[in-house]
Amino acid sequence: MPFTLIKGKFHVRNYSPDGDSIRFEPDNTAFVQSLPGGRPKFNARNHVQLRLEAIDTLETHYTPPSGGGVFHQPLTLANKAMDSLLSFVGITDVEWDVLHKTVVSANDGTPGYIVTRAIEKYGRPIAFVFAGDIDKEDGASIFLTTKHLRDSYNYQALLQGYAYPTYYEGLFFDLRETLNEAVLEARDQRRELHAVDATHTGIDASSLISITQDVCIMPKLFRRLCEYMVNYGTAIGFKEKLAQSKEPVLDLVNNNFTHFDTFIEQDPDSSSIKLTRFPEQLIFDPMPARPVNTFSVLMNPEIGETLAETNINGTVPGDLLRDFLA
Template sequence: MPTPPPAPMLAIKGTYRVINTRPDGDTVSFLPQDPGFWCDVPGRNRVERNSRGGGTVRMDAIDALETHYRGVGPKEVHQPLHLGARAAREELLSWLGFGSILMDEREKVTASTPETVPGYILASGADVFGRCVALVGRGDLPPGVKNGRRSIVTTDHLHQTANHRLLELGLVYPTFYSKLPEALREDMAETTRRARATKAPNSVWAKDVTFEDGAKIEDLTSLTAHQVILPKLFRRLVDYIRLFGPPLTCFPAYLAGEYEEFRLSGQEESFHGLQHVIEITDNTIRMTRPIEDITLVEK
């Protein structure tokens, strides 16, 4: 199958503002200089805007540990905060240029210094929740990239973004979708492999149990307090346990019902459902392929 040419991304210049939001390690609020550019973001869905014209950016190609996930339950849960769930958020806000952040008990930002910081996004589309999926940059647009115009994004552009920075430090996991240009995906996969090999003390790779030993699931606190696993698998397991309880006997069938389509590196055929890349033994679940080998297919 021939590789399609890389799709251009829409460059939008503006400011980041986090007061009255709940940022995490892969989402942040962004206000374009011209909010009308939101209408030019491609995809079936439109980016949802607040009263100021700002929207939420979901950072492309990465997935941070969950700091507030609701899913099917009545209350929010999170991955182990003391094992690094806040680290990606702290690095992201610092990298963008926020010097200090005050939060309330729900981790909603009540004050920041400064109130806004300049930056830009390179948008590839909008997700089903009305968030803009994008690469996140700070300061001025890269040379040759024009505000409100679509440009082919190179690996040099990628290396100037928070997405790459967080992946390089090992503070997030990669999560690749088929619309991400192949050159960027390959670069981020190699960045992931280096971060995993380094296993910096504050990285997810220093604590992750998803791919080697596996996660032993006894109850919900196995996921929320004791073990670090891939956030995508965390979300699926949390919803499953809330609906059916901790025995994982039927979890492969539950994943099959999700019907997520993905491809594996080096294979042209696609698979449906993550049950194809997990194994379960005595209620211990392990993924059998590195996450950077998986590319989720977008419709």
């Protein structure tokens, strides 16, 4: 299946960009609206938020679906990733509000283009991001070559060590292998987050401070762990709770479909946690039909106990969750 090339401009004023998400104004909104998947969420300025394909950067302002506040991962590296993205697309003179949350002024509206195949369930195009122009028609169907991929921000973020690889179903094998080349080089050279990453070596999640300020871990793991700790005040029991959500994943080491918790190593009554696979060894299921706050709902003791006794085979039945999602 070919990709669609869509030209436009990148914006940050009055937004809260981070290292893997930015607002995009297509020159022709029809090209975005015609993409398969969910309905794109344009705002009044005809800007749509992008989700960058294959990468996940440290969180700068994460709010768990169940609430509890706004959290971040170590900000020095998180902000480096964000600065790298803005620099890549040519945005300069960025000024923030006093909380460093919202951009109040910037030289933005810079030209570029995205290469995308679909809209995900939150209304964001899943995109490879490129700066500048290209000698191809706006809206053209193209096959993304590995050579072209290397010019994307997605590839460069992995190569420079600003992002974790986070792969979902649908990413072509040759593109994934090319991205892995960047990951392995960055890890071998201990660039940026790879100099301090503790995802695979393990962390002692003794407090929220430990995961928000002290150690860097894969953001997907951070989000699950942060929400659990906000609700329970401890990391003890995290693996068991994650197991209840049955989050499907393909293990590329053994070519086996299983669940995310399979690769979480945590002893009972311990706050020590590690991922037993490298991030690039896993392919996640985007679960387009699954409720956004499924893991959040599991924090409810009543439904958590019910699901623990129910074989839901990778999906949470709607009738079981309906009352709790209302």
